Amino acid sequence: MKADPAGVLTGAHYLDGDFACGEGAMAAGCRFVAGYPITPSTEVVERISRRFPTMGGTFIQMEDELASMAAVVGGSWTGTKSMTVTSGPGFSLMMENIGLAAMMETPCVVVNVQRGGPSTGLPTMVGQADMMQARWGSHGDYEVIALSPQSPQEAFDLTVEAFNLSEIYRVPVMFMMDECVGHMTERVVIPEADEIEVVPRRLTEQSKEEFLPYRLNGHLVPEFARAGDGYRFHTTGLTHDERGYPLMSADCQEACVHRLVDKIRGAGDDLTHIEEDGTDDAEVVVISYGITARVARMAITMARERGVPTGSVRLIVVWPFPERVITELAGRVAGFVVPELNYGQISLEVERLAAGRCPVWHVGHGGGTVHDPEAILEKILEAAKVAA
């Protein structure tokens, strides 16, 4: 279906990533946001709280991030698209109900404008160290989807995609911005509403008598019934059967949790969304995401000028990881260089897939500033030298 024109600010604008993300959410049809203020993400909800009252949306500032995430899960069960916005410390508090969203299979979007951590860390300065937390930060086994924008334009475009993916797969989608992209102001072009494709909630068409909330209907993702539509269903964070009733057994655990994992892992290829450049004849491939991808571009240009065939893979959907692409590249390149603003998170995933077939060079620091392109260049040259 097409976007609701009331939520689409068509035109060319000069926006920062936080505002662009908020505009993306409204264009995607988000009409309920619960959040708690935290730097450097607050501008997202400031934008939304100013615009929502004119388009039938409700923003509520909750008492903390535990409540924000719980409210988002509740909001989504009414069928109203729901989102929350935070940064590292709040993201930690949200983990409890991100797990609930995963277990109840609740579509929603969680924006994390990453700053330096751990703990209170660097509230106003950049980090990319919540990437593993985005994947598995809540306890137990589950899979989610995570995206990483590199610009305000992508903050808009990919927020729409984040909502759409959350509807298709019924998972909480982690929108992993970073402080630089959040606070960077650039040109953002917002298309006409009828040019924006939004995925509606997949509501069941079964009768109230035959519907079961977790029975599969030819698809690994069950159909949805909204609270208030008369289905009088039950759902729980406990391990449950297809009726949504708690059932404490190893067999039920296997059926329930394995599917939560399978519906995303099994869709890894469909979900792969990367930007590849010059990988065909590359000797060294740089794998990066978010703001770091933009810094890496300069290093890649410098390496090419020095005669090192250097390719780039930019991760747009980070989780699930583009396993097939990285595995295939590992068989024919001399090495991967993975710059990121942490001490090794995505680089470890690359190492797992390289499986010893080529070396992986991590280039990282604890955040607070972006990379010096020279540091990335140095590793590219080192990787090329080792290969030679």
Added chain:
Amino acid sequence: MNPDLVRDPLPIPEHPVTPYLRMERIPHVWCPGCGIGTVVKCFASALERTGVDLEKVSVVSGIGCSGRTAGYLRLDGFHTTHGRAIPFATGLKLGRPELLVSVVSGDGDLVGIGGNHFIHAARRNLDLLVILINNFIYGMTGGQNAPTTPLMARSSTMPFGNFEPPFNLPHLAASSGAPYVARWTCLHIRRLTWAIEEAIQRKGFRFIEVIAPCPTLYSRLNKLGTGLSGMRFYHDKAEIRHGADTREVAIGFQEPIICGKFVDEERPTFNELMDSHYGKVLGEKYVPMPAEGGYLHG
């Protein structure tokens, strides 16, 4: 034996609240002599008597013995995380304002781990019906001390008696802004049913505390009797004082339990305040959330 001889000639009539329950889930998890089932029955009777559209009623519970309530009522039922029933319910109410959203959960859940949400929801006067079943203890995990355990009462983590002052819950709710505050025990079947019925017809943050025995843990640890005698203990200790000053209704160990309706006022709800405020400052530009939810069908 001739089967005709053992066939009961009298059909067993259906219990009046059967249509409100998920009978396929009975027997429930609660112990014999526990008060929670009685509260569920009163809640179901109140729904029946008010004649509300059951398709528009949601019940949200957190974690713990009372937290299992949402699983037995044939309504849209949400068994959520520990302490988060109220914020989850907040999302339901704001996401689809036409719903009647109720929260039924325990003392540890709603005012222990969830205490912050409780006071803020009352402050905002969110349109939620909150029934808190207070058994003075953490039952599901084995009788640990709760923020409601009376002074000197024993719990499994205060084996020498509790020295922490407990909450006075009607006072907490009233002083946080709740416009409807009542307390009953689970043996006040008619009065509790009537209170729930009345609260369904009110709006805003409606709070009903129900004192319920935990025969397996609290009553046993504190020698209050089992089964019916345990229930009678609470009922006999009850003293009805409508309109009592909530500062005076704290519960002491083995002391009278002041019951009644303490607060019944009209205050604008969160949604009413939002609508009137935005209507005033934004005029015709204000578009409220549609009653059935926001931007659903394109």
